[in-house]
Amino acid sequence: MKVLCGIGGSDDSFRALDRTVDRATVANDDLTVAVVDNEDSSVAPDEAMERARKAVDEAEIDADVRRVGGDPGSRLVELAEREEFEEIVLGGGHTSPMGKITIGSIAEFVLLNAKTTVTLVR
Amino acid sequence: MSDRGYPEAAVDALPVPPTGFTDREERTVEIRPYDGSEAAHESLVEMYDSFDPSDRAQGIPPGGEKRIREWLDAILAEDCHNVIAWCGDEVAGHATLVPDGDAYELAIFVHQEYQRAGIGTHLIEGLLGHGQDRGVEKVWLTVERWNRAAVSLYKKIGFETSNAESFELEMGLRLNEGEGDGTAEGDEAAD
Numbered sequence: 001m002k003v004l005c006g007i008g009g010s011d012d013s014f015r016a017l018d019r020t021v022d023r024a025t026v027a028n029d030d031l032t033v034a035v036v037d038n039e040d041s042s043v044a045p046d047e048a049m050e051r052a053r054k055a056v057d058e059a060e061i062d063a064d065v066r067r068v069g070g071d072p073g074s075r076l077v078e079l080a081e082r083e084e085f086e087e088i089v090l091g092g093g094h095t096s097p098m099g100k101i102t103i104g105s106i107a108e109f110v111l112l113n114a115k116t117t118v119t120l121v122r
Numbered sequence: 123m124s125d126r127g128y129p130e131a132a133v134d135a136l137p138v139p140p141t142g143f144t145d146r147e148e149r150t151v152e153i154r155p156y157d158g159s160e161a162a163h164e165s166l167v168e169m170y171d172s173f174d175p176s177d178r179a180q181g182i183p184p185g186g187e188k189r190i191r192e193w194l195d196a197i198l199a200e201d202c203h204n205v206i207a208w209c210g211d212e213v214a215g216h217a218t219l220v221p222d223g224d225a226y227e228l229a230i231f232v233h234q235e236y237q238r239a240g241i242g243t244h245l246i247e248g249l250l251g252h253g254q255d256r257g258v259e260k261v262w263l264t265v266e267r268w269n270r271a272a273v274s275l276y277k278k279i280g281f282e283t284s285n286a287e288s289f290e291l292e293m294g295l296r297l298n299e300g301e302g303d304g305t306a307e308g309d310e311a312a313d
Contacts, residue, residue, distance in 0.1 A: 097222045098229050099193055100180040102264060103289055 002030045004085040006068075006076045008038025008106060009048040012091030016121035017052060020089045021059045031056075031063035034079060036072035038106060073109030080116050092120035126225065127284035128260050128294040136251035136297075139205055145239040149209050153248035156204035166194055166206070169213040174234045179266060180290065183231060196220075197229075203256060205249040207232070207241050215241050217249035225260035226253065242275055250279065254297040261297060264290040 005020040007013035017033065024031040033052045035045050049067060056063045068075050080088050088110055093101040103111075103120070111118050139153040156162055170183045170190045178185075184193050197218050198204055203226070207215035215232035230249065232242050253261065263281070265272050267290070276293050285292035 095181075096227055096264070097220045098197065098218070098227045099182045099184070100227075100229065100264060102180065105288055108288060 001027065002084065002086045003032070003089060004076065004080050004083075004087070005031065005033045005089040006036055006072070006106065006110070007033060007048055007052060007091070008036045008072060008104075009041035009043030009045065010038060010091055010094065010104065012093055012095075012104075012121070013038070013041075013048075014051065014091075016089055016091040017055055019121045021055045021061065021063070024061050024063060025059045031061065032083075032085070033063060033065045034068040034076060035066070036068050036076060036106065037070070038072060038104070040104065072106045073113070076106070076110055077113045077115075080114060085116055087117045087119060088114055089119045089121060092122040126260075126262050126292065126294055127282075128225075128262075128296045129280065129282045130296070132259075132296045132299050133250070133254075133280040136247050136254055138251045138255045139248040141244070141248060141251075143240075143244055145236070145241055147239045149214075149236075149239070151214060151236075151241055151244070152208045153244055154206055154208060155252050156198060156206055158198075161211075162206065163194070163198065165211065165213045166198075166216055167191060169216065169233050170194070170231075172233070173231065177231075177234065179229075179269070180264065182229065203249065203253050203258065205245065205252050207236070207245045207248075209236065215245045217245050219249065219253050219258060219261060222262070225262055226258055228261050228263040243278075246275065246279060250295070250297060257298060259296065259298045259300050261295045262292065264292050266290055 005017060007017050035048045052065045090107045093103045095101055139155055142152045145151050167190055171187055173183055184190055197220050201221050203219040205217050206213055214236035217230040219226035219228055230246050281293040281295045283291055284294040
């Protein structure tokens with residue numbers, strides 16, 4: 001399957017990255033990891049790029065890691081449409097100290113606007 | 123973390139538990155701070171184990187006894203503030219303040235058997251009164267937009283919406299004025 005995994009540097013985005021890479025290794029997915037701008041994240045895009053490349057190298061899969069600047073939600077949706085991805089994978093939300101899950105604004109935009117299936121990883 | 127907004131002024135003094143009242147179903151209910159006893163802990167597990175999953179909010183309370191126990195261990199820790207609404211030796215409701223940086227996150231649950239009887243209002247006032255008494259300054263919460271009963275309860279208490287841009291509303295409340303309020307507190311070294 002042609003999969004687009006969007007990560008912005010939050011903890012849940014790295015969980016989504018790891019799970020997507022694991023799945024791609026088994027299922028032989030055609031994987032692209034897009035590193036987007038997430039203003040709520042404390043991890044800079046460069047570091048997120050590095051972690052994505054490392055995850056892909058360690059899994060020994062042939063995946064594309066690229067930097068996607070601009071508005072994260074709309075750029076991901078646009079990219080998925082233009083390059084005919086079949087699925088978008090994102091982090092499944094931030095967990096508060098209380099244990100409450102809140103869905104980030106990127107996931108919310110993509111969920112509502114994407115034409116593909118969207119997977120949120122818990 | 124994100125910059126959360128809070129009202130400038132603190133709310134008036136709230137009743138400090140233990141307090142008691144008769145609910146709209148003529149049941150005698152007592153609001154007491156969690157005393158750390160095993161009996162109270164187990165009564166809480168029992169309430170959450172029979173909690174209707176349709177009243178879960180943003181993933182809590184979790185399902186299944188094992189996860190309930192793990193979750194309770196985290197939110198009943200020493201640095202949290204917990205208040206319980208008791209009907210006899212049964213837990214009717216539970217409210218908690220969990221530390222998050224310089225503020226506390228609030229959550230409140232009333233068991234289905236005890237809902238719509240006015241317990242939530244007394245319980246949240248009891249929790250905030252307890253927190254105020256312990257020097258808590260800022261409290262925040264998130265609530266699903268469609269949960270009108272909860273949103274109006276929080277507004278009635280004095281919570282103000284601080285972020286309305288996502289699925290959940292974020293609201294804030296000030297319980298106590300901070301020391302040197304309005305200035306850049308925390309900028310100076312304490313030693």
